[in-house]
Amino acid sequence: MNKFFTTVSNIWKIEDLRVRITNTLLFLLIYRIGSYVVLPGVDGAVINAQHNAKDGLLGLLNMFAGGSFSRASIFALGVMPYISASIVVQLLGIAVPYFTKMQKEGESGRNKINQWTRYLTILITGLQAIGYVRSQVPQEAISPAIAGFWFNLITIFVLTSGTLFVMWLGEKITDKGIGNGISLIIMVGIIAQLPGAIGSEFHDRVIAGIGGPIVFIVEIVALLAVVMFTILIVQGTRKVAVQYAKRIVGNKQYGGVRQYIPLKVTAAGVMPIIFAQALMFIPATVQSFFPKIATNGVLIALSNYTSWEHNLVFGILIILFTYFYTAITVNPAQMSEDMKKNGGFIPGIKPGKATTDFIDGVISKITLPGSIFLAIVAVIPAFASMLHVNGVFARFFGGTSLIILVGVVLDTLQQIESHLLMRHYDGLMKTGRVNGRTGIPTAAGTTPPVI
Known part of the structure; x- marks a missing residue:
């Protein structure tokens, strides 16, 4: 136990490491706060009462998004569109000579690939945002003042912006924090579901008998x-x-x-x-x-x-x-x-x-x-x-x-x-x-x- 506290003390003594860990925690805190900000014009109480996205594919997406998906948050789509875009670009690097050539161009090639990944992320996020608005946001939760075309347009814009902001947070964690930023964001989203899952299981087994x-x-x-x-x-x-x-x-x-x-x-x-x-x-x-x-x-x-x-x-x-x-x-x-x-x-x-x-x-x-x-x-x-x-x-x-x-x-x-x-x-x-x-x-x- 003494060795553990000594190691923690050593970590805090290293200024660069201390700054990186602090930056990482602050960026992750921003992400977690944003995951509770509900979309404009949506009644969060109605969304929570319906308990959407608990099973199947939607439950998995909700876990990766740290619960944002079921809360109709501005970060509802999380980083999954970026992950999908990265996979597509990676496969294109095998099948398409143009992308294969970029992979071998060093730093300039990686910058081009990252740019293509961002463009594809915007496209995928926009398509997923349309599906999210139609399937996961019930009409009774939408304010009558902005219901209809304008609500759909604003929501798609906000969801796309939210995903791009989360992607930016991940890049900042990678540059100024510690570790792979996108992976850390996904990990934090998954861990955020663990206490509730254990509590629910404890209630079913112990309290409910x-x-x-x-x-x-x-x-x-x-x-x-x-x-x-x-x-x-x-x-x-x-x-x-x-x-x-x-x-x-x-x-x-x-x-x-x-x-x-x-x-x-x-x-x-x-x-x-x-x-x-x-x-x-x-x-x-x-x-x-x-x-x-x-x-x-x-x-x-x-x-x-x-x-x-x-x-x-x-x-x-x-x-x-x-x-x-x-x-x-x-x-x-x-x-x-x-x-x-x-x-x-x-x-x-x-x-x-x-x-x-x-x-x-x-x-x-x-x-x-x-x-x-x-x-x-x-x-x-x-x-x-x-x-x-x-x-x-x-x-x-x-x-x-x-x-x-x-x-x-x-x-x-x-x-x-x-x-x-x-x-x-x-x-x-x-x-x-x-x-x-x-x-x-x-x-x-x-x-x-x-x-």
């Missing part, structure tokens, strides 16, 4: 076990030994040491779950647009996230997308080329194509257990719901939210560790560093994002 306090304690222990298991797998790496040749420059010797390339078991992160979820929402969308086939048994089964058909297809899609996303984010040929340029080689493996094939084989082998893990984590909330766990609380047992929480927290700890160790202070852990959070070199020489 549905199951009793023993069941509630078992659920909390199970949640902690799932979180620990997730941390273990997310930090899991396969270390590939690399030997660097000795070089004598003047009176000094360089190289001649053995280092390791840490290949992550879950290199794709949370992206396969996001892609798979997007596809699994198609049956429900088809049912809403074509009421005549809404009674189709297959569509009903695939739309029910507690059915075995839904979870089986969901798990298979996650495994397939894990291999796909790992293949486009981790480039063994580039890693082999960089290793060769720096005079490094894998013991027992010839440089060049043999090294590329070896790294590719290792990645293929560790991707299988990683993809199975992601599939298991993704379907745990469904099993929790089938065991009569509160729907909101069940989402914390796995899925996208849990992996985002674990990944962002570990990355933030790594940022703090780097500042401490840079100034010769002890890190947050006894070993002096957060293990398993080293990024994997990719084709562009960058580290895959958390989300």
Whole structure:
């Protein structure tokens, strides 16, 4: 315990780190305050009374938006349009030569890609704002003074501006704060739902007497076990030994040491779950647009996230997308080329194509257990719901939210560790560093994002 307080004291002694943490907290506070500001002309009491967006896709979006979605807040759409735009631009970088060329242009190319991402974010936000106004804002909650065309126009403008402002906050947190700003905003939104979810579950189990306090304690222990298991797998790496040749420059010797390339078991992160979820929402969308086939048994089964058909297809899609996303984010040929340029080689493996094939084989082998893990984590909330766990609380047992929480927290700890160790202070852990959070070199020489 003394070591913990000493570490906190060391953090506060470092001016740059202290300023960054303070800036991060202030920006996040602005975001949380804005999430409670209701859209102009909307009666917040009516919105809260209806308890919208608690299940399915809307419940997931509401969790990522920190509850703003169900409150009809000016930040109702959160950063999800920006995430969607980033995914689209990233895929365009693989399929469209123009975007591929920009990715290789260094800083100027990244600036162009960011600009394209912002433009696409505005377009996606505008489209989603139209759908939000029509489906999530009931007529009885709208003030008669501005109801109609002008209300729709103003609301779409405010929602789009709100998303752009949240995106700006994320960029400021990245520049002047600590860690990935967009990821931190999503994480704070998810954590904001946790106290209410635990309170609701406590009320159902203990106060209402549905199951009793023993069941509630078992659920909390199970949640902690799932979180620990997730941390273990997310930090899991396969270390590939690399030997660097000795070089004598003047009176000094360089190289001649053995280092390791840490290949992550879950290199794709949370992206396969996001892609798979997007596809699994198609049956429900088809049912809403074509009421005549809404009674189709297959569509009903695939739309029910507690059915075995839904979870089986969901798990298979996650495994397939894990291999796909790992293949486009981790480039063994580039890693082999960089290793060769720096005079490094894998013991027992010839440089060049043999090294590329070896790294590719290792990645293929560790991707299988990683993809199975992601599939298991993704379907745990469904099993929790089938065991009569509160729907909101069940989402914390796995899925996208849990992996985002674990990944962002570990990355933030790594940022703090780097500042401490840079100034010769002890890190947050006894070993002096957060293990398993080293990024994997990719084709562009960058580290895959958390989300």
